[in-house]
Amino acid sequence: MIRKVLIANRGEIALRVIQACRELGIATVAVHSEADRESLHVQMADESVCIGGPYANTSYLNITAVIAAAEITGADAIHPGYGFLAENAHFAEIVEACDLVFVGPHPAAIRLMGNKSAARRAVADAGVPVLPGSREPLESRQEALNLAAEIGYPVILKASAGGGGRGMRLAYDERELRHAFDTARTEAEKAFGDPAVYLEKYLERPRHIEFQILADEHGRVVHLGERECSIQRRHQKLLEESPSAILTPEQRLLMGRAAVAAARAARYVSAGTVEFLLDVDGSYYFMEMNTRIQVEHPVTEMVTGVDLVREQLLIASGERMSLPARRAVRVRGHAIEFRINAEDPDTFAPSPGRVTRLILPGGPGVRVDTHLYAGYTIPPYYDSLIAKVIAYGHTRAEAIARGRRALGMLRIEGVKTSARLHLRILDDRDFINGDFDTHFMDRYLSS
Numbered sequence: 001m002i003r004k005v006l007i008a009n010r011g012e013i014a015l016r017v018i019q020a021c022r023e024l025g026i027a028t029v030a031v032h033s034e035a036d037r038e039s040l041h042v043q044m045a046d047e048s049v050c051i052g053g054p055y056a057n058t059s060y061l062n063i064t065a066v067i068a069a070a071e072i073t074g075a076d077a078i079h080p081g082y083g084f085l086a087e088n089a090h091f092a093e094i095v096e097a098c099d100l101v102f103v104g105p106h107p108a109a110i111r112l113m114g115n116k117s118a119a120r121r122a123v124a125d126a127g128v129p130v131l132p133g134s135r136e137p138l139e140s141r142q143e144a145l146n147l148a149a150e151i152g153y154p155v156i157l158k159a160s161a162g163g164g165g166r167g168m169r170l171a172y173d174e175r176e177l178r179h180a181f182d183t184a185r186t187e188a189e190k191a192f193g194d195p196a197v198y199l200e201k202y203l204e205r206p207r208h209i210e211f212q213i214l215a216d217e218h219g220r221v222v223h224l225g226e227r228e229c230s231i232q233r234r235h236q237k238l239l240e241e242s243p244s245a246i247l248t249p250e251q252r253l254l255m256g257r258a259a260v261a262a263a264r265a266a267r268y269v270s271a272g273t274v275e276f277l278l279d280v281d282g283s284y285y286f287m288e289m290n291t292r293i294q295v296e297h298p299v300t301e302m303v304t305g306v307d308l309v310r311e312q313l314l315i316a317s318g319e320r321m322s323l324p325a326r327r328a329v330r331v332r333g334h335a336i337e338f339r340i341n342a343e344d345p346d347t348f349a350p351s352p353g354r355v356t357r358l359i360l361p362g363g364p365g366v367r368v369d370t371h372l373y374a375g376y377t378i379p380p381y382y383d384s385l386i387a388k389v390i391a392y393g394h395t396r397a398e399a400i401a402r403g404r405r406a407l408g409m410l411r412i413e414g415v416k417t418s419a420r421l422h423l424r425i426l427d428d429r430d431f432i433n434g435d436f437d438t439h440f441m442d443r444y445l446s447s
């Protein structure tokens with residue numbers, strides 16, 4: 001069993017890992033940048049090590065410093081959280097080469113799923129539906145044009161090495177595709193150091209539905225139901241819920257099976273997420289697999305009662321996952337997560353600074369994951385996510401009512417936050433009726 005975990009992350013997810021470790025009696029080591037000295041994860045961990053300057057590339061992304069901190073403190077495992085080094089196969093390899101346990105999948109699975117066109121190919125070969133498109137990265141503009149003519153416009157060009165909602169280009173006709181091909185390659189090279197792009201059919205009104213996976217070293221792979229993440233802005237998720245308001249039991253069964261097949265195709269171990277696009281006609285297509293714990297994991301925890309981070313730690317220790325054998329995971333009730341960002345709710349400009357007053361909601365069915373405290377100064381160097389408010393109810397309507405109540409009682413003063421935006425979404429008729437797609441926010445923000 002793992003005895004001491006170094007958490008190569010910050011913010012709410014670092015705290016989340018500390019919580020799971022404490023329950024399992026595992027000691028914790030926080031690493032932090034010079035800008036994060038006063039952070040809650042540093043205060044709550046058993047030990048802490050400063051690993052570099054404020055900018056992430058000198059600290060949280062500094063592999064040598066992270067490994068050195070693990071060696072100095074005698075940690076025997078590293079949990080990468082999400083973002084930073086979490087999906088860096090090279091980092092996972094170094095961790096293993098240093099005889100440390102990487103709390104996550106094997107490097108080969110990270111590498112396979114990190115290359116989106118290779119991932120598409122691997123899951124398609126396992127019988128999982130993928131959108132019509134290229135099997136290999138595109139060699140030339142002409143190849144892109146020929147393929148688009150075959151599958152029909154609109155099409156989307158994606159960077160093979162892409163992620164985080166970046167590196168995608170849409171084309172509605174041949175003229176746009178001619179232009180998009182070169183820009184997409186240049187952008188991919190600049191952003192990800194790899195110009196490879198592939199092409200797939202663009203769905204105009206899809207819903208983003210993803211399945212949570214758990215897999216252990218003993219060959220067991222299960223899914224824990226879906227999360228609907230269609231409420232996005234610029235391909236960044238804002239609000240997530242489980243279950244989806246529209247999935248039928250048949251679709252859930254088929255998509256859940258496909259998700260498990262995709263994970264098996266990658267010989268996946270640990271917690272992971274298989275993302276699908278669901279089209280208006282009910283067909284679904286694999287989009288990508290995220291090989292880490294995700295921001296939105298709490299909604300799945302609320303409806304299944306499973307502590308996903310605890311399972312990650314058990315699985316990394318070589319144990320079996322602790323879910324009852326030979327039975328599908330039961331989903332009960334409904335949960336919605338609201339991402340609270342330190343940003344202007346109208347312009348979305350970041351709003352770092354000192355939190356002068358903080359009141360967190362509680363009460364039945366409400367969970368808040370946050371690293372904030374009154375007097376804390378949110379540094380300007382990192383992601384603007386400062387809190388996640390999760391509302392649970394027996395029904396979707398009850399979860400919405402509790403979400404409204406919780407957000408209405410949340411007070412974060414000193415910085416601007418996106419909390420108000422969520423209250424508007426909760427009052428929207430289409431949202432309440434479950435009638436939306438990934439463009440919900442575009443229509444919404446322009447109205």
Ligand code: ADP
Pocket residue numbers: 131156162163164165166200201202203204206208232235275277287288438
């Ligand atoms: P990333 O890894 O950068 O997050 P994804 O492949 O997960 O990129 O896509 C992010 C979002 O982009 C999706 O949630 C969806 O809204 C949109 N998207 C991606 N591919 C398509 C497609 N083929 N058709 C329509 N929308 C798409």
